[in-house]
Amino acid sequence: MGILESNILKFIENTENDRTINLKSFMMIKDGNTLFRFSKKPYKFEDKQLLFSVTKSITSIGIGIASDKGYLNLDDKVLKYLDNSNLYSFSSGVDKVRIKDLLTMSSGLKDDKLFEILYKKDWVKEFLNLDFVEKVGTHYYYSTLGSHMLSVILKKATDVDLADFIYENLFKPLNINNFEWGKSPDGYSLGGMGLSLSIEDMSKIGVMLLNKGIYNGKRILSEKYVNNATSTNIVKQDDKKQLKHSFSGDGYGYQIHIGKNGYYRLDGAFGQICLVVPDKNIVISATSTLTRVENLLKYIYENLLSEDNFLNKSHFINIQNVLDDKIKTLHYDLPEFFDIPKGFKKFNNATYKLDENVNLVDKITLNSTDNGLDFKVKLTDVTNYLSSFSFDKPIESSGVFMKDSFYEEQKYMSFAKWISPNELKLFIYYLETPYIMKYKLKFEEDRVDIRFFINCSFTIKNIEVLGKLVK
Incomplete structure (x- = not known):
């Protein structure tokens, strides 16, 4: 058995034994070919999975495509789109916020208040009345509501809802047809959450980014936007010099996280990730029930991305066949059924x-x-x-x-x-x-x-x- 195969088995062993990691499915692609993949029972590889904040990265791609097509400019002020009918009052500071500041989580917010406004009808009104207390473009603060404003802006700029725009300009060229996308109470596709895709379809998006915006020979997104989106535009202040983030990193691009060695990822709550490794031409994706991403990345970097894995290309041949016996054993600890005790309670509504x-x-x-x-x-x-x-x-x-x-x-x-x-x-x-x-x-x-x-x-x-x- 070659080095790569043994390291993959070590990766599976490590993630199975680490109680902070609970994978549903996993996929590794190199040079456009799937090296190995698995799903754990009762979950199925082909099922759509809710990706939470991976949605933010897809929204960013939509903004990039709209910019490439001339619908908007990243330096445009958000009020050009959010208050284009002068319907709203708004807080001091929001008039300085650009689209780029929403992309980099640096709009000046210090409190998202998402869960306070979740069921209110007009999210634009709520956003415009938040407190923008930091200097625009200087301070990172994670804001799902800010990401949602990108969806509103795209709709205002193109007259097409985000989900429809993404389908025509991203999903259709990548042959992604099985997806779901939630909407806000005011009818916009959610910009910061709510997208469900299969792990294979999420990986296609990673491959497109890896190839600088090209998929199957077709230009989807400009190389300039990909380069800017996947580079550190701002540092997450709270993460500076903390060892616990040594793999996940403290850099942030356009709704994309920048980790160790400049490897970047689409990242959703509870362990949904798509990691792009440009210098090794690799895309790695995972879905989870509940996973501590820093720990998962540690095993990915140490077991799957170590230099000794790539010394001999022959190691990449028929890896899936070697792993199949091991993969068949992967499952969640599902409940066992007992004999029904005598006299058990019955119910009539x-x-x-x-x-x-x-x-x-x-x-x-x-x-x-x-x-x-x-x-x-x-x-x-x-x-x-x-x-x-x-x-x-x-x-x-x-x-x-x-x-x-x-x-x-x-x-x-x-x-x-x-x-x-x-x-x-x-x-x-x-x-x-x-x-x-x-x-x-x-x-x-x-x-x-x-x-x-x-x-x-x-x-x-x-x-x-x-x-x-x-x-």
């Missing part, structure tokens, strides 16, 4: 009213089926989501649940098992998002004690709460 809780869950309803149950959750804002379970096999279905910040339909796999006649555990693996949820329900007469766990979320918390039977 039993509804429990929950005590006040931070997740704003108002009621749960359980209804027994032939060999399982349906479980409905009702939030105080009247949002409902229903999940189905079996006691003897996993169920694959779809239902409404939180994506990044909004409830949307998505695929899941569910498991249920009785621990005792009055104690039930429910498990839900959302297959297109990183979320893994667990419920432990203990029933006593007309009460239920609920313990809820979710592996990661911006808005949903782990809670313990009591419920009282009302129906």
Whole structure:
């Protein structure tokens, strides 16, 4: 076995043994060819995955294409587009902000307030009334709301929504057809989050950037924009000289992170990344349930990008075949099914009213089926989501649940098992998002004690709460 194969196996071993790394899928491309790839059960390589802030990098590419086509200039003031009808009042300082300052997270903001305004109707109005306290172009502050303004600007400049513009000018030339893109309450495609792509399609975008804006011989984005977008335009002040960022780096381009050795990446919450390695002609992509990116990058740099891997090109031949036996063993620790205890509780649309809780869950309803149950959750804002379970096999279905910040339909796999006649555990693996949820329900007469766990979320918390039977 060649050096590269052994180092790939070492990489897999390291990431499997590191509890801060929980990969769903992984892909490594060199010289335009896939060296190896894998997905871990129950996740599938071809499924779309919510990419969170990778969306920001795609939005940046859209801005670059619009600039190349003459629709806008990066030095344009944002008010030219955001307040072109003089509808808004706005804070001091915002009149100096350019498109480039939004791209580099240096608009002068010090507080994004995204989750405070998430469900408000007019995000442009909210953005224009934030406090722009730093000198424009000098201070890095991560702002998803600022990234969303790039979507609004592109729509104002081109009269085409961001998702449609990206499809025609980026996705279609790259043969990317299976995607989803969330919208803000005021109808714009989200500029800073909300895009779902398969890992293979995300990797195509990395290959286009690696090739300086060209894909399959066609120019998609100007080389000038690619060079500027993937170079350090500003330093993340909070990250300076901190060893914990020795691989992920403290540089930032146009909605793109710059790491060690100048390798740059598209980076989304909870471990969704596309890393571009120009000097080795490599693109590496990963999707995760919950991964500490700095630790993942450490193993990528040390195991996959070390110089001894590239001494003999023959090592790149048929690597996937060598790895297949190992890859087949990769999976999440899925629940085991137990014999159903005698006298277990059955439900006929039993509804429990929950005590006040931070997740704003108002009621749960359980209804027994032939060999399982349906479980409905009702939030105080009247949002409902229903999940189905079996006691003897996993169920694959779809239902409404939180994506990044909004409830949307998505695929899941569910498991249920009785621990005792009055104690039930429910498990839900959302297959297109990183979320893994667990419920432990203990029933006593007309009460239920609920313990809820979710592996990661911006808005949903782990809670313990009591419920009282009302129906």
